[in-house]
Amino acid sequence: MSPRTLQMMLAPINSIKEGAVENSDPDLSDDDPTFQDLSSRSTQPRSSSSSKDASIPETSNCNVLIPASRKTRKRQRNPATWKQNITKALRNTGKPYTSMSKSRKEVPARRMRNPCTCRLKCFDQIDEARRTEIFESFWNLGSVELRRIFIKSCMMEPKYKYSNAQKPRSANIAFYFTINNKKNRVCKTYFINTLDITDRQIRTIRNKSNDIGIVAEDLRGKHTNRKKIDEMIVKDIEDHINGIPRIESHYLRASTSREFIEGGKTVKQLWRDFTEDRDPNKPKVDYWLYNQVFNNNFNIGFFQPKKDRCDLCSEYEMATMQHKKELKEKYDTHLKEKNLSRLEKQKDRESIGQGNVCTVYDLQAVMQCPVGESSSFYYISKLNCLNFTISELARTSKKNTNKEQNENIVQQNPEEDTTAEGKTVGAYGDVFNYFWDETQGKRGANEIGPCILDYLGKLSEKFPDTQLNIVFYSDNCCGQNKNKFIACLYSYAISHFPNIASITHKFLIRGHTQNEGDNVHSLIEKEIKRNLKSGPIYTSHQYVTLIKTAKKTGNPFKVLELTYDFFEDLKSLQDQWGYNFNEDDERKPVSWNDIKVLQFLKDEPFVFFYKSSYAQEEFMRVSMRNKRRKMPSLEEVSIRKAFTNKIPLGVNKKKGLAELLRKSLIPPFYMDYYKSLIED
Incomplete structure (x- = not known):
């Protein structure tokens, strides 16, 4: 079977491959009963400013939707790197893998088995090269549903069948491989050995096919028994978080779009404040939901007074070997400039006076x-x-004044932050x-x-x-x-x-x-x-x-x-x-x-x-x-003044300060000071 032929056979189902989530084959799980299909398990999204897999929808297990354009506090999930998904991908393409069970069973790769010696002489109809092409094309599909559809397309009722086979799903079935647009009938043993599948898979496909020959969708992991969250509750939480004043980061405003709030409270303390101020007639909000909305629907950090680590040094330290090779020249120049700047500063201090x-x-x-x-x-x-x-x-x-000592300062160990x-x-x-x-x-x-x-x-x-x-x-x-x-x-x-x-x-x-x-x-x-x-x-x-x-x-x-x-x-x-x-x-x-x-x-x-x-x-x-x-x-040349009057406060700040005065949370001794700010 040529690749073009296989493509023509699968043309009506290409959309399935593009849009569907690939699941493990239930029939293959009989071969490895300890295998667990974790791909469809609901997980919370973990997002950041950059995405490695933008096609994966951002939803959580409580149906709190996250806008695609909104950056969140959590790192963005990358399912392609999850161990269970790597194992599933290897399994679905017929490659060797290690089971995710406790036994960590080593499962060998799929391979063609020996052809049959039946009276149909299947081995004479299809040469070994074509047979290998069919096997490789089948497993390269990489999808359970596409493989099922292919197998279903190769199964037909024979021209002659047993008279006692009355029920459609118990009737005998003939198997065909299409070569150069011609159907070649083969026996069941030849069919199974060529594709390296089991008889259980064929029975499953027959059981899942309806009266018009459509294979039913695999529903594993697609249950609808998820807790529904009222959108109004989520909106109340978002309104409370939006009401927290933001602080512009003095040290990071040029390198990040993350918002910052005062670090005097934790997320749990914010939740307690939310529940205390919430109308008792409204539904109660648990901490897990508040925490999830805070982390997934916002990109908020708690204000820290300084940035301790250098981005480039941290990136180089955490990089893979290949990435380190790419960063090596830039990193070495960065360290050299750092050490030279400190040496320069030391010389300037020695010259004071x-x-x-x-x-x-x-x-x-x-x-x-x-x-x-x-x-x-x-x-x-x-x-x-x-x-x-x-x-x-x-x-x-003065110290380290000779050339040799100065060179030692410049070439000091980059892991040590001992300055010049x-x-x-x-x-x-x-x-x-x-x-x-x-x-x-x-x-x-x-x-x-x-x-x-x-x-x-x-x-x-x-x-x-x-x-x-x-x-x-x-x-x-x-x-x-x-x-x-x-x-x-x-x-x-x-x-x-x-x-x-x-x-x-x-x-x-x-x-x-x-x-x-x-x-x-x-x-x-x-x-x-x-x-x-x-x-x-x-x-x-x-x-x-x-x-x-x-x-x-x-x-x-x-x-x-x-x-x-x-x-x-x-x-x-x-x-x-x-x-x-x-x-x-x-x-x-x-x-x-x-x-x-x-x-x-x-x-x-x-x-x-x-x-x-x-x-x-x-x-x-x-x-x-x-x-x-x-x-x-x-x-x-002359210099003029930048301002002719005081800069008025924003509306929100005036409103907040006025509220503190109204509640008498500011002592009377300071009221005149704040009234002058509000009235300007």
């Missing part, structure tokens, strides 16, 4: 108020408070904290830039007779510090302050941006956590006090409370300063994502220099303006 200043800065994770143990605080959108920290690093003694700065992380000098809430400013370059400019002004006043060379370190946040607006601010600063000779900004490697600023933020967070044990935090002014007292020894942290009139419009500055930020002087494109170092010199105010790797020796030069376009002169 005589006009050399090394500083790190970072924006702390959002702090909210009011915050406390009360559930009423948890379920409202709270006021966001922001703290931008600039930490001056202390000078360290060793135990000096956390050794800092003065720390400046610029604090504001969301009614005064946002969290972009317009807010970060003026804080940097203010710090540079303080530094210039502190050392009026010294030419300063300032080095900044930070993470790679494009919206805050790695953009053309901050670049223009640096150029403006070296032109504006007479004793600042150069500014160099070095970006730590993604996933390995741990620095002294994190140490400062850790002290602040610990102080806040200790304070919450004694009572709620009601206003942003309480955070200011906690920041000032977070450092118990040495110089306390300095805090500057900012208002809307402090922030400046860096976009307007950039429009006046320059327009070319994407092409260097050699007409090569500038990839800002790849920039590792930026440098600004007083002698060339409208030029910046950059490196795309710490291993790169020479800087690339970029002219931000040229003579072809008329631009304001250096004396004509």
Whole structure:
């Protein structure tokens, strides 16, 4: 039988193969009674942002439907990798497999058995090559239902039959193989041995066939005895979860679309709050259902203050051998850049003094108020408070100065996160904290830039007779510090302050941006956590006090409370300063994502220099303006304010805060503060 012939025979049933879930052959289970068909067992979907098998419907065992376009908290299931489905696929294609039973029985592959020696001389009608083709095509179908239909198509009533065979299902049957569109009758033994099936399978097909010859669908695992869930109950749960205020992740907002909620409660505590607030006349909701809707219908994570692991390092660590080979070059470059950046930072710290200043800065994770143990605080959108920290690093003694030792640092074991700065992380000098809430400013370059400019002004006043060379370190946040607006601010600063000779900004490697600023933020967070044990935090002014007292020894942290009139419009500055930020002087494109170092010199105010790797020796030069376009002169450049008034709160936040005032959950002492926010 040719493949084309077999395809023509199966044309009417192709749709079954495309849409049906393939089940194990019930007749084959007689050969292996311990075999369990688990493919149709209902399971909860496990979803993530990416899908490996998008054709599988996302439903759970309680009929709670999950929209196909919605990302969920759970990983997406990939049934193709399940052991029972791998075993079933091997079984359905006639290949050897290991039973899923406790015995772990080894079942051999299907193979043709010896032909018959009957009077029909079947072995003379079909040669061995054709017989092998029939066997392979049959098992390559890979589907129980398709194999049954094929077997049924090969069974016909013979021209002559026994007179006592009255019942249709007990009558004798003739078997035919179609070769070159011609039916060739064979005996039952030849038929069974060619396909390597059993007589039980033939009896099953006859029993499942109706009067017009259609084989009934296999109903195993397709029971309808599933618990039905009222859609209104699911909607009530979703409404409750949607009512929980979301928190934008400070560290992950560029790399994930997952939503975050405050980590002060667990899913079970959220369920308890839901049941307590629920109308007692409505049906009771069990925890398993609330948990299932939370995990399967939403992609929500509990807020964590920092991201501890590097994505690329984690991916490489968990990758297969083949995937590791593909990632090897990228991973090695990543580690080299990480070690070089830390070595560079160590050298900068050793050079501190005589006009050399090394500083790190970072924006702390959002702090909210009011915050406390009360559930009423948890379920409202709270006021966001922001703290931008600039930490001056202390000078360290020189070590590992010779070339051989430096190379050892660069080639250190990647599994060990021992940095080039060793135990000096956390050794800092003065720390400046610029604090504001969301009614005064946002969290972009317009807010970060003026804080940097203010710090540079303080530094210039502190050392009026010294030419300063300032080095900044930070993470790679494009919206805050790695953009053309901050670049223009640096150029403006070296032109504006007479004793600042150069500014160099070095970006730590993604996933390995741990620095002294994190140490400062850790002290602040610990102080806040200790304070919450004694009572709620009601206003942003309480955070200011906690920041000032977070450092118990040495110089306390300095805090500057900012208002809307402090922030400046860096976009307007950039429009006046320059327009070319994407092409260097050699007409090569500038990839800002790849920039590792930026440098600004007083002698060339409208030029910046950059490196795309710490291993790169020479800087690339970029002219931000040229003579072809008329631009304001250096004396004509000015900066205007970013805001003329306070930023009003959103409707939901005003509504939530008003509800807290109405319930008297905020002490009268703080009511005027919140009334001023609500009425603006």
